Amino acid sequence: MALISVQNVRVSVSGKPIVDHVTFNLSPGDRIALVGPNGMGKTTFLKTLSGEMEPDSGRVEMAKDIRIVRLEQWQPNQQPTLYETAYQANPEVLKLEQELKHLEAEMADPANADRLEQLVDNWGKLSDRFQTAGGYEWESRVKAGLQKLGFLPERWADSPRTLSGGEAHRLSLLTMILSGAHVWLMDEPTNHLDIQTIGWLEDMVKQSAAAMIIVSHDRAFLDRVATRTMSWEDGSFWITGGNWTQYQRLREERLRQEALQWQRQQEEERRLRTYIDKWRSGTRARQAQSRQKRLDRLTQSTDRPAPPTAVRSLELTHQAQERIGHLPAVKIDHLVLTRGERSWQPVSLTIPLNARFAVVGPNGTGKTSLLEALMSSPMVHWHSDVVPAYLAQTAVQDLPEGVIAMDYAFDLGWDREQIYYLGARFGITQELWEQPLDTWSGGERARLKLLETLMTPAQALLLDEPTNHLDVRMREALERLLAEYPGTLIIASHDRAFLEKISTHTLWSTGTEFIFERMPYRIDRQPPTGN
Structure with a gap:
């Protein structure tokens, strides 16, 4: 079952299209990397998937009763302390906790003695749900997560408003991990993390049942967590199975084939022009006219391949780069x-x-x-x-x-x-x-x-x-x-x-x-x- 279904979507910013003809499904267990250069519109696209923006055309359909969180949305400024921000991250756990406390209060009330058996049965079922949601380990998970992301116990009573940008990002990341949401939309999740914490995040991502779309420039991270990769960095949307390295290999092959296609079309156009120039007024003028029509169709086709982009070699050009031995x-x-x-x-x-x-x-x-x-x-x-x-x-x-x-x-x-x-x-x-x-x-x-x-x-x-x-x-x-x-x-x-x-x-x-x-x-x- 698709949690999010994207059908022929077009997205623009200030009237300028950033991507068109986007079609894919996000299903449970998917971890889709969204890759490409800065300024490509990746964050805008995440906002379209989260429902903050409407697409210009096409449909973004969401399964009933799913919760979607986007990393940028989860800036921790609502709760009075860092600890409360993390502890309150999962509304389902909090709801079940409150319902259990309410049932326990009813069970302890002598006025409910005639209903005790039913109350105990209800408590047992609710307790099973609470356990499945991780409620009985919730406090230890919250404390472990805070410490893993660099928040020692002496800081847990601090206000989230005192955090630096990097610290706020890490706390937001923790609230997403603890949220229990069905879909995570992650925009540069490894920013402000050291290598050890990135490794921990990889484990959290792979252990989670949430479906994810991950915008990141961290190639090693994407290689370890992505199950599919999508982009429109070359002008059109495409999605492929596999991680960053597999995407890169397929992209290089795709660009190579497009370059060959462009070269073949250039050769065909040169051949047609040579024939037309030679026989335009000669005994084969009729054939030359036919080839002119074919040439016009080639040059005016909307499917005309784009010329390959030349990649010039980069070098540091200043004058103090001469080698001076192995000293x-x-x-x-x-x-x-x-x-x-x-x-x-x-x-x-x-x-x-x-x-x-x-x-x-x-x-x-x-x-x-x-x-x-x-x-x-x-x-x-x-x-x-x-x-x-x-x-x-x-x-x-x-x-x-x-x-x-x-x-x-x-x-x-x-x-x-x-x-x-x-x-x-x-x-x-x-x-x-x-x-x-x-x-x-x-x-x-x-x-x-x-x-x-x-x-x-x-x-x-x-x-x-x-x-x-x-x-x-x-x-x-x-x-x-x-x-x-x-x-x-x-x-x-x-x-x-x-x-x-x-x-x-x-x-x-x-x-x-x-x-x-x-x-x-x-x-x-x-x-x-x-x-």
């Missing part, structure tokens, strides 16, 4: 990190020039502190021929106000071709370059600072969460850029697919020490046990 890029000599009253065990390490370090660990375990120390501590000795460049998570704060973006890029020494070409690969349009930087969104400003760091003449790049605000195609472009980078890379990230493709070494952050492994990061690799 150590940096030596770390008994570096002791401290933050408030916390301290880490001393770090001593030599990093070769061409090494690519993945710095991996839960939030709050010192990854950013380590990168900052690598740029400033006297215990860190960079080789005289190595200039490091650092992308901090707070780098956007360094951007000036009131400056046209194009002027800012020119001041960095970029030429117009670099500005337009690299900018386009990271979601910065030509129109955006003509606007003041302070009118840009946070994501656009973050992508500009990433480009600025990548284009800095440097033999070592220290990147703190570089894939934040990047969609999948942008992440792939970044991977291609860094694959050709000849210097040292030290990258702190929670993007497992990105780290697996880029890294040659792993530095695990536990919160008390950093553990070095002379092997690339692997998604299925368990972190080593510290001392």
Whole structure:
């Protein structure tokens, strides 16, 4: 039975169509990944499925009495405390709990002695339903979920209004998991989660009986949870069985076949034009006229294949990228990190020039502190021929106000071709370059600072969460850029697919020490046990 049935739906924003001819069913057990670049209209489409927006045409039909939750809707601001927000997340559990308490009060009332047998029978049936809904483990589930998402018991009495954006997202995610809803519409669920918490979320998703549509740029997450994948990133809607990797393989084959079809049609059109030009006024003029009609049908057909998009090779074009051998890029000599009253065990390490370090660990375990120390501590000795460049998570704060973006890029020494070409690969349009930087969104400003760091003449790049605000195609472009980078890379990230493709070494952050492994990061690799 379909929980949601979508029939020939068309969706627009401000009169501009974002997708048309959408037809599919969402059934129990489905976990459908909705993938594609930023700005494709994925969030708008989720709002159409949740009933917040009406489609321009077609039908979105929902099964009777189903509950649908959308992650963005579940901002925890109704209850007075974090604990109450999580505890009140499932209305069915709360309803059954109240009915049980009411029955227990009636059973304890001597005035109901003649009805006691019926009341006990009703209580037993209701208790079975409560147990099936997880009611008897509800308090422990709520407490475990809060702690798993970084809310320790001393914070449970805090107001949800005191939370940061990342914390509010995590609490919203927990209320969705606890909600008992039939359908989850999840918009970037892995945002603000570290790798360990993402693994926990994967388990929760796979254990849930809810049907889901998941918008995410986290390829590793989609590979582990998606049962189907849909998109319209190439201009038309299509849905296929399988996860992200299977979708990507099928998409590449589909694009290859479309390119072949376009090439064959171009060859046919050239052949017809050659014949027409040769015999237009000759003895075969009648045949030439017939071929002209065929050519007209080909060129005017609505099914005419689109030309394939040429993918130009990406490269970092500044002048300080020459290889300078296998010398150590940096030596770390008994570096002791401290933050408030916390301290880490001393770090001593030599990093070769061409090494690519993945710095991996839960939030709050010192990854950013380590990168900052690598740029400033006297215990860190960079080789005289190595200039490091650092992308901090707070780098956007360094951007000036009131400056046209194009002027800012020119001041960095970029030429117009670099500005337009690299900018386009990271979601910065030509129109955006003509606007003041302070009118840009946070994501656009973050992508500009990433480009600025990548284009800095440097033999070592220290990147703190570089894939934040990047969609999948942008992440792939970044991977291609860094694959050709000849210097040292030290990258702190929670993007497992990105780290697996880029890294040659792993530095695990536990919160008390950093553990070095002379092997690339692997998604299925368990972190080593510290001392």
